[in-house]
Amino acid sequence: MNEYGDIYSGHSRTRKRAVPEVSAERDLVAEDAATGFCGAVVGFERTYDGEFVKLEDRHGLVRLFAMREAAFLIDGQPVTLVRPKAAAPQRPTRSASGSTRVEGLRARVARGSRIWVEGVHDAALVERVWGHDLRVEGVVVEHLEGLDNLAAWLTEFEPGPQHRVGVLVDHLVAGSKETTLTTGLGPHVLVTGHPYIDVWQAVRPQALGIAEWPRVPRGEDWKTGVCRRLGWGTPQEGWRRVYDAVDSFRDLEAPLLGAVERLIDFVTETD
CATH class of the missing domain: 3.40.50 (Rossmann fold)
Known part of the structure; x- marks a missing residue:
């Protein structure tokens, strides 16, 4: 090599062409460059050999292909399929x-x-x-x-x-x-x-998966009686059920x- 370096390194015939990465969204149609199998993306699988994409052809046949660089063709052009990025969770616009x-x-x-x-x-x-x-x-x-x-x-x-x-x-x-x-x-x-004996009763029965709140005779501790009739254990255990059942105003x-x-x-x- 002379003082000018490798004069052929930047030549179009020797320069490696960049292969675009394409997000393998579901139903994207791609062709495996090695076998010619063509199908739509229907899933992924992670193995000890790396990441694989599942392609389903028009006859319903599903095959796995390694997601290697330039391993696929889209519209005849080589591409590298990559897993889609997980969408950021949407923050709720309404409070509970x-x-x-x-x-x-x-x-x-x-x-x-x-x-x-x-x-x-x-x-x-x-x-x-x-x-x-x-x-x-x-x-x-x-x-x-x-x-x-x-x-x-x-x-x-x-x-x-x-x-x-x-x-x-x-x-x-x-x-x-x-x-x-x-x-x-x-x-x-x-x-x-509210007209209910206890605030527990202001939680809608449907939220708790029961048909209705049981009737507890006057003189009997209401929470204890409710838990016994519903099989909820102690009032402390019953309260955890009630609290966990409430996610929003729709449960009240x-x-x-x-x-x-x-x-x-x-x-x-x-x-």
């Missing part, structure tokens, strides 16, 4: 509550107003379905550990125009203890609720949906 999902929003400072619920199960289901909305609005949900604590909490909180309180109550029906405890609490407190009964939506509107109205 059905509202428009807000992406890239910085955390908002919590509002002065609050939503109170009776227990941890109520709080967990509200977070499950409305968690995104509550973070967007800066609303904090707290559980009272029993409705009997409501009066003391209100005395300490001192509700006002910028410190509203929304209260979600189970079994809010005429003549019930819950109705008595939540009457006449002032203009800055809104009480909403309308009275609970309406009650929570009204509370969110109330506590965000004037802040």
Whole structure:
């Protein structure tokens, strides 16, 4: 070789032509260059010898071919088939509550107003379905550990125009203890609720794969009675079934949906 190097290295007759890579999308028609077998892509297989593509010809015959460089022809031109890139998962455009999902929003400072619920199960289901909305609005949900604590909490909180309180109550029906405890609490407190004995019952039976919630006689612990009749084990095990069955607002009964939506509107109205 002289000082000018290999003078033939760049000549068109000696330069290796680049072979394009083609994504082997399903139903793409390609020909195996070595055998002349022509067929549509119907799948892939990974073996110790490497990646193989499955081609199906017009008679329904399926054969495997190694996905080597320049091993295939498309429209008579050599190509290298490669596996299609996995599509990026689509981010949901709707939250679990059905509202428009807000992406890239910085955390908002919590509002002065609050939503109170009776227990941890109520709080967990509200977070499950409305968690995104509550973070967007800066609303904090707290559980009272029993409705009997409501009066003391209100005395300490001192509700006002910028410190509203929304209260979600189970079994809010005429003549019930819950109705008595939540009457006449002032203009800055809104009480909403549902007619069910427990928030579990506000989960649609279809979401749990049952025909209906069983009837439990008065005087028997409702959750224990439900779990025994459905074969769910302990109430702790039953709660896991209930919680895992809820993915969105579609898994909840309308009275609970309406009650929570009204509370969110109330506590965000004037802040």
